Amino acid sequence: MRNILFVDSALLHEKLLEALGQIYCRPDETVLNLIREYEAKETHPLAKDMLQSILRNADVAREQSLPCCQDTGTPVLFIRKGEDFCLGDGDIMSTIESALEQGWQKYHLRRSMVEEPLFERKIIQDRPAPVIHWENVPGNTLEVKLALKGGGAENMAAHYMLPTSTTAEEVVEKVVTHVVNVGGQPCPPVIVGIGLGGNFESSALLAKRALLEPTGRAHPDVRYAELEQKILNEINRCGKGVMGLGAGPTALAVHILTEPCHIASLPLAVNLDCHAHRHTGFTL
Amino acid sequence: MKTHKFTLPLSPNSIRLLSPGDKVLLSGTLYTARDKAHRRLVDLIRQGKPLPFKLPETAIFYCGPSPIPPGKVCGSIGPTTSSRMDAYTPILLEHGLRVMIGKGERSPEVQAAVKQHQALYLVATGGVAAYLSTHVTKFELFLWPELGAEAIYKMEVADFPCYVAL
Numbered sequence A: 001m002r003n004i005l006f007v008d009s010a011l012l013h014e015k016l017l018e019a020l021g022q023i024y025c026r027p028d029e030t031v032l033n034l035i036r037e038y039e040a041k042e043t044h045p046l047a048k049d050m051l052q053s054i055l056r057n058a059d060v061a062r063e064q065s066l067p068c069c070q071d072t073g074t075p076v077l078f079i080r081k082g083e084d085f086c087l088g089d090g091d092i093m094s095t096i097e098s099a100l101e102q103g104w105q106k107y108h109l110r111r112s113m114v115e116e117p118l119f120e121r122k123i124i125q126d127r128p129a130p131v132i133h134w135e136n137v138p139g140n141t142l143e144v145k146l147a148l149k150g151g152g153a154e155n156m157a158a159h160y161m162l163p164t165s166t167t168a169e170e171v172v173e174k175v176v177t178h179v180v181n182v183g184g185q186p187c188p189p190v191i192v193g194i195g196l197g198g199n200f201e202s203s204a205l206l207a208k209r210a211l212l213e214p215t216g217r218a219h220p221d222v223r224y225a226e227l228e229q230k231i232l233n234e235i236n237r238c239g240k241g242v243m244g245l246g247a248g249p250t251a252l253a254v255h256i257l258t259e260p261c262h263i264a265s266l267p268l269a270v271n272l273d274c275h276a277h278r279h280t281g282f283t284l
Numbered sequence B: 001m002k003t004h005k006f007t008l009p010l011s012p013n014s015i016r017l018l019s020p021g022d023k024v025l026l027s028g029t030l031y032t033a034r035d036k037a038h039r040r041l042v043d044l045i046r047q048g049k050p051l052p053f054k055l056p057e058t059a060i061f062y063c064g065p066s067p068i069p070p071g072k073v074c075g076s077i078g079p080t081t082s083s084r085m086d087a088y089t090p091i092l093l094e095h096g097l098r099v100m101i102g103k104g105e106r107s108p109e110v111q112a113a114v115k116q117h118q119a120l121y122l123v124a125t126g127g128v129a130a131y132l133s134t135h136v137t138k139f140e141l142f143l144w145p146e147l148g149a150e151a152i153y154k155m156e157v158a159d160f161p162c163y164v165a166l
Helices: A009-023 A028-041 A044-065 A092-106 A168-182 A201-213 A222-237 B012-016 B037-046 B090-093 B108-116 B129-134 B145-150
Strands: A005-006 A074-082 A084-087 A131-137 A144-151 A158-161 A190-195 A251-259 A264-272 A279-282 B001-006 B025-033 B059-061 B101-104 B120-123 B136-143 B152-164
Touching: A005 A009, A009 A144, A009 A279, A028 A044, A028 A251, A044 B129, A044 B152, A074 A092, A158 A168, A158 A201, A168 A190, A168 A222, A168 A264, A190 A201, A190 A222, A190 B108, A201 A251, A201 A264, A201 B120, A222 A251, B037 B090, B037 B145, B090 B108
Parallel strands: A005 A084, A074 A131, A190 A251, B001 B025, B025 B059, B059 B101, B101 B120
Antiparallel strands: A074 A144, A144 A279, A158 A264, A190 A264, B025 B152, B120 B152, B136 B152
């Protein structure tokens, strides 16, 4: 017997609005704790000053309910929908869109999306145009992850189809070189999401999903956990620093996610997020 | 780290006092301009039409602010990635622009042009836009409202914190 759960769309709407209200003015708490640790031990005055402004910003944003970054981002959602989860009075897609639009107005978020990418690039004024990734899973729950992804860090993504002869050291080198080359542009210190395996498109999705893992978590496979640590250490050894000005931390965490891949392939995708790392999730 | 307090517009003498890594607290008028406004400004120059402000007295802040919540002076205010403006910057410098505020590295062409014109490229901390908004005392839409966040906004700032990059 299937145990189908019917939920009111109003509940999903309310939860989404609440999730958005939590994150637009509040970066990831683990990120802020890491910034506090770095600030406490930082000896370079320039880096220390900028780290302090990140902490001060978190206070001002929370106290005054102001967006912690003027780029309130692209809303990115990962939805895991149980086969037996249903909205009793509407559809999930339009509920998401209307909740986000209401939140965009309520919290005074920036209209940052354009209708089409190349010609007029006219700003969309009536909807936040979320990017939504769906998964169908067994069960009767709905898991929602929501992130606000800034454009500056998103632009600094990279994708490689590597030869299968690539070693772990070469993967480290690829990622580190990339993060060093993009310098101050993605607002370091950054979070590094890495997708390894899958195919062309799924590796990119893995990298995005990796960003939304709990900050600083270690990969369950110790070989990949070591790789994460090595990449993090190497990035921070390079000295690009806060905002690329040469001092302080460049990255706060590196998360790798993997998937099976073709015998001919070794896809590698790198997605970065800035220190204003805004994400949350809930389950219905 | 040396800290300088300056009132805009900056004189060439003030710019000469600065070294990379110095902190600058700016007071005075800033104009926002990002991708689309840059394209329009450069189009005006190429068409020989007048610009909306005198470039030598203008400090351009690469910024697309968030909307103003009720009762506030402005929304959140912070730098966007400067490299996207690299294509437009040398011509603006040729026409007198001397002060730019953004984030991230500039192209070799922009670096050379900044040097040649004795201009100044400052970096403001990214992702701290709520904090930076507390340094804004006046804020208004200046030009091209149809561009939304990409319009040109005019703002008065007090001790607005930046760091010398170039």
